[in-house]
Amino acid sequence: MRLDRLRSVHALLLLIGLLVFGVMPAGAEAGTDPLPSWNEGATKQSIIDYVTRVTKQGGPDYVVPKDRLATIDNDGTLWVEKPIYTQFVFAIDEVKRQANQHPEWKSKEPFKSVLAGDMKAVAAMGEKGMVEIVAATHSGMTTTDFNETVKQWLATAKHPRFKVLYTDLVYQPMIELLDYLHANGFKTFIVDGGGIEFMRPWMERVYGIPPEQVVGSSIKTKFELRAGTPVLVRLRELNFVDDKAAKPVGIHLHIGRRPIAAFGNSDGDLQMLQWTTAGSGERFGLLVHHTDAEREWAYDRKSSIGKLDKAWDEAKTKNWTVVDMKTDWKNMFAFEP
């Protein structure tokens, strides 16, 4: 109760601030830097310029708050996607955890290799093996149980290189960018190829983005009454893959209107940026380019995960902002000194 009251007081002060400093974007008043983890330069300036233009009341590019929608990719844009997608690490760990309920896995690939710890053999099976592992470990349970499993895994699993929780591997400059957008009246949506139910359990806590603003890949679910209690059971049947040309489709299905800004890092985000920036008025597209092998990883045109090739070329012709992680980001992660 006291916290809520405090929040109301805080909101009131914020609102008075907005009334007094109405034409200034939030975070810009009183000389505070809304993006302290970003080095000064053209990249940072392009973000601040855009937000300033669309929030300037009476300006030619002003956008009313209700139309300030932004869509943001997750893997490789907001958190680390190397050496493999986090959700796949989760699936591997789930094979091990669920193994005693599946004695047949001991002699059945790709589970056999996973249980033997032979990740080279798993990798050799390619996408087919990966899909099999994800399908087997992500279906059969209720949505409530799956949600709980994801939360428990994220509370303990550590990244092999950084030895921290996966939710600590979010890029601090991008967290500041999300805060900056929220402070300026933007409604942000995650639009990612990852499983929608793998993302929703933690994104409100980590990004301030509630479940209803998370768009992702999904499997089908089925409503059932179990001893009179309604449950939703996760079926082993694909519903939607939210990647590449399907991203605008996912945006349209879940959001129903076109965002004014989009943020990604790979060719999987190309069509989302095309769709977003083709709308009328001032639009903003941004790609995160992984250039820092020392603090994170360096990869682009030839990477199997997070390939940045066509989208990078198009960024040049369409004037989208391309972030050079090595030179544009002062800090990478919050846990760094």
Added chain:
Amino acid sequence: MRLDRLRSVHALLLLIGLLVFGVMPAGAEAGTDPLPSWNEGATKQSIIDYVTRVTKQGGPDYVVPKDRLATIDNDGTLWVEKPIYTQFVFAIDEVKRQANQHPEWKSKEPFKSVLAGDMKAVAAMGEKGMVEIVAATHSGMTTTDFNETVKQWLATAKHPRFKVLYTDLVYQPMIELLDYLHANGFKTFIVDGGGIEFMRPWMERVYGIPPEQVVGSSIKTKFELRAGTPVLVRLRELNFVDDKAAKPVGIHLHIGRRPIAAFGNSDGDLQMLQWTTAGSGERFGLLVHHTDAEREWAYDRKSSIGKLDKAWDEAKTKNWTVVDMKTDWKNMFAFEP
């Protein structure tokens, strides 16, 4: 700009009001009646009691604002669904409008009968004919064009009995209920069997519910570049039918968490109410029972549209509120004297 400033001032006054009258539900302070079109009685009281309980800070049933989600059916709950669903009237009119682009329709059923004005023959073809008409008229165009077509139709088409626009046939007591929920921090979602893209173009204007909070049935769409311009094309392929046991599925896919209150009018809403009211804490379920043949229609267990049978029985055992439109509603429509 001036309007925005005015809105900010208004928001400030509202916020100060909330701080000062923090424990009172909005609309209840200063003795104003938040639901003036509802007659006094148990039905109205059950709504006010619920909202008061979940918004009372420090009370045993208090729900923080971010968890105040409500899902609401549209056809028969918020607007008239008789003599046939509005979307079907739209589809019939579209057959006529699109006829010169489809010379083959003159000799092909069910279009032939529609063009001949023989609605009895159309009705005799049952659901199959209806599905064919909707599929043919709702696909092939871009999402932007379809959105425009819906808006134009709604701006002129009149209901055969009431001779007013369809968007004027929204139940005034339910509009007040939506406003009351919004004023008390609820985030409302439409969850309806109607087409999601038939509903989104007008619901923000009429209900104050933005496109991203509308869940409905959908067809598949496909991303395309046309002369470099990205479009989404509506395909003649079903994506999701948002009715009955699929309503909790749609809620879970689009919203990702369980609402605390649900509002419907038929057996198509049964599972939504089961799912909603099975959650922990105080929950609210409401069914609108069409009992007023004079001001609207009277129908329930034997109606082909808006059948209310099993859900009505379950409402009794589960203590859901059942609205008797004839006795509970002082006014039906805003256009009435």
